[in-house]
Amino acid sequence: xxxxxxxxxxxxxxxxxxxxxHQIVTNKxxxxxGLATGSSxxxxxxxxxxxxxxxxxxxxxxxxFNLDEYVGLxxxxxxxxxxxxxxxxxxxxxxxxxxxxxxxxxxDLEDRCREYNEALAxxxxxxxxxxxxxxxxxxxxxPDTPFDSVTxxxxxxxxxxxxxARFFDNDISKVPTQAITMGISNVMAARKIMLLxxxxxxxxxxxxxxxxxxxxxxxASILQEHPDVVIxxxxxxxxxxxxxxx
Ligand code: F6R
Numbered sequence: 234x235x236x237x238x239x240x241x242x243x244x245x246x247x248x249x250x251x252x253x254x255h256q257i258v259t260n261k262x263x264x265x266x267g268l269a270t271g272s273s274x275x276x277x278x279x280x281x282x283x284x285x286x287x288x289x290x291x292x293x294x295x296x297x298f299n300l301d302e303y304v305g306l307x308x309x310x311x312x313x314x315x316x317x318x319x320x321x322x323x324x325x326x327x328x329x330x331x332x333x334x335x336x337x338x339x340x341d342l343e344d345r346c347r348e349y350n351e352a353l354a355x356x357x358x359x360x361x362x363x364x365x366x367x368x369x370x371x372x373x374x375x376p377d378t379p380f381d382s383v384t385x386x387x388x389x390x391x392x393x394x395x396x397x398a399r400f401f402d403n404d405i406s407k408v409p410t411q412a413i414t415m416g417i418s419n420v421m422a423a424r425k426i427m428l429l430x431x432x433x434x435x436x437x438x439x440x441x442x443x444x445x446x447x448x449x450x451x452x453a454s455i456l457q458e459h460p461d462v463v464i465x466x467x468x469x470x471x472x473x474x475x476x477x478x479x
Pocket of ligand 1: 269273300301363364370371372373
């Protein structure tokens with residue numbers, strides 16, 4: 234079941250998301266968190282760091298699993314998701330390095346997928362944080378990814394490469410064309426899912442996710458079949474909801 238929380242702006246998305254995150258981490262200090270990169274969760278991550286510093290909320294027993302990583306960028310590249318997570322979250326918290334899981338795209342990719350699936354199978358994610366692509370992707374599960382997929386290698390769609398060019402000097406040729414991603418069934422295995430989205434360019438994807446047919450063409454539409462999903466969106470991302478389509 235999807236519950237939609239509509240707020241005014243990005244700051245309020247971060248505040249609402251933090252409230253939910255904080256409750257999970259304080260109720261279960263050894264919880265497992267599923268984490269996303271991209272711009273959508275950055276405000277949430279800032280509030281987690283601020284709260285850790287000011288109020289001492291500890292993440293020392295928390296285990297984390299990230300959704301995805303580019304193929305073809307070394308871990309040390311500033312736009313690798315490994316770098317992103319350390320820069321925007323882990324450097325400000327007390328999560329233990331050995332409890333951090335980010336898919337690796339180094340060496341044999343089939344082996345890396347198998348290992349990530351094995352690690353996920355040993356942990357149930359208590360709270361999975363998601364963003365959404367303008368094409369409805371979750372993780373890097375692009376349209377037409379089977380709903381029963383597990384961690385796999387994907388070819389990124391043109392629209393995703395264009396969307397992500399902003400992190401690569403707006404130069405499409407610099408954006409990796411492949412990624413390793415948790416599959417849709419890995420995401421659906423989480424106890425609770427929290428999807429964050431802001432901005433007009435997410436409005437169609439949000440509409441299709443919440444009100445559309447459950448179809449592999451819109452990966453996020455499968456969330457309708459999960460028992461506990463909360464979608465936190467600003468007015469712009471909510472602007473196509475509950476309106477007749479023009
Ligand atoms: C990131 C991820 C992607 C993003 C999505 C939205 O780990 O898996 O699905 O969540 O592309 O990205 P932003 O938040 O930058 O709009």
